[in-house]
Amino acid sequence: MAPWFSRRLRGLLRKEWLQILRDPSSLAIAFVLPVGLLLLFGYGVSLDSKRVPVGLVIEQPSASAQSFVAAFQRSVYFAPRLYHTLQDGRAAVRAHQVKGLVVLPSDFSQRLARADSDAAPIGVILNGVDANSARLLHGYIQGAWSNWLEQERDARGLSLTPVVAPEVRIWFNPELESRHYLVPGLLVINMTLVGALLTALVFAREWERGTLEALLVTPVTLNEILIGKLLPYFVLGLGGMVLSVLMALGLFGVPLRGSFWVLALCSTLFLLTALGMGLLISIITRNQFLAGMIALLVTFLPAFLLSGFLFDIDSMPTLVRGLTHLVPARYFVTILQTLFLAGDVWSVILPNAAALALMATVLLGLSRRRLHKRLE
Structure with a gap:
């Protein structure tokens, strides 16, 4: 029977949903986040609009x-x-x-x-x-x-x-309403939290509790394990995206001039990228605290500071502008702002969507390659 219909996969999905409902993860941040903020604000962000x-x-x-x-x-x-x-x-x-x-x-x-x-x-x-x-x-x-x-x-x-x-x-924004610019960027932050931070804990939590060893000796396949771990967070991420879009349109009055289906497709690409990043971190670290800290530093903070969500990328130093090309949120922020305020501008959407698709493929491929049915 195909993995999508197997009893094992249904059991894994049920287990993961129960884990999400019973144990919402929260991280205590002591020193790493303040240090990262100081470094990013000190060297990577400029509030001066020059050039x-x-x-x-x-x-x-x-x-x-x-x-x-x-x-x-x-x-x-x-x-x-x-x-x-x-x-x-x-x-x-x-x-x-x-x-x-x-x-x-x-x-x-x-x-x-x-x-x-x-x-x-x-x-x-x-x-x-x-x-x-x-x-x-x-x-x-x-x-x-x-x-x-x-x-x-x-x-x-x-x-x-x-x-x-x-x-x-x-x-695109004749009233110069800042919320029309900021609210679309908040979708990126929300999806990064669900896709990267929460996913970074799934395998690390199993390693710490010793339940992954018992799972690896069962007949369940690696593909079933990956699907069982990722699918619940993928659903959560898309649900959060839909809720955020409804709030943006109904509560804040942000226009959506582009196609909703293009928005859904690009959101799927970004969510797969975020899931791949979080999953790879979780597989490598095997520790919840370390996984959470790394996820904050390499996913959430860059999405908040180096994506163009708040700060103009063109005003950043040349080296930092180059590093922003490694941040998936940069491409998604550009897509969202274009879809909401300008419409289906394909010369902007297609290159950024292609970059997200490439990143998602690479990250999910690396995650699958790093996951083995052995303990070492």
Whole structure:
């Protein structure tokens, strides 16, 4: 009979569910978590928004346009990228390549010379997924524009009265509601807790209590053991995801502009990745306390600090930005924020989903390889 229908597997599943109901695990954290927080906050996280990628659309090159571009290039707050058409700039915003656009139309120089304050020679488009970053970027652009106008006034004798009123359009999160940015990220934290932290205890608990030895001498197969251990936590993780989505939509009013089925598929990929990480830790350590500490350091804390959930990855040091590519939560946070606020942007979803699928395959494969029906 196939493993899914075997009596042994049903017994293992019942045992694991009873274990979950009777013995909810809790960890006492004394020194490792504070040390990890200090290290991460001290070396890995920056609250300063610098080198923000901004697109500059120059439809018609001119001396004034080049002077304005130079002001952005000299600033420590911007990492400008030049585009020749508004269509290319919009595509870059959708693909999360830049955080906003500054558009200089073809008649920029002529309208600036006329000092026509009734029209706006430039336009500003901001990615409002991260409300705080959008507000900062808005202020940075206004500051750069004001400084450049003052320089132009001194050089050309222009009036101090602003001759340009930027037209700002904030995409994806027009109200700049921070909860619309934070609530999707909370799904990552919740699923990490269920998938990684709880799973990290399943085999370690069996080793400590001596019940795994009795299980290994039975006719039950390794695949049945893995399914029996993982399936209850997989169900718990998906149940928590559904509950979190319902709360996000109903209680917090967060829009879900993408497909729910795409969300479910990507959540499954991330949950399998988290389960693989927790299972591998549990198999290797054979100690509940050690497994819990390692799981906190390599799953929960990176998901909280290095995934883009709270802190802008582009503002982190280069070395830390490279390390974030090893954090599965980074890819899932990007997917969630895109699905909730922007929609089914496949140029963002597909690469991140592929990264999660690869990580899930590797971690579950390593877990299966490390598990043996012997005690050594």
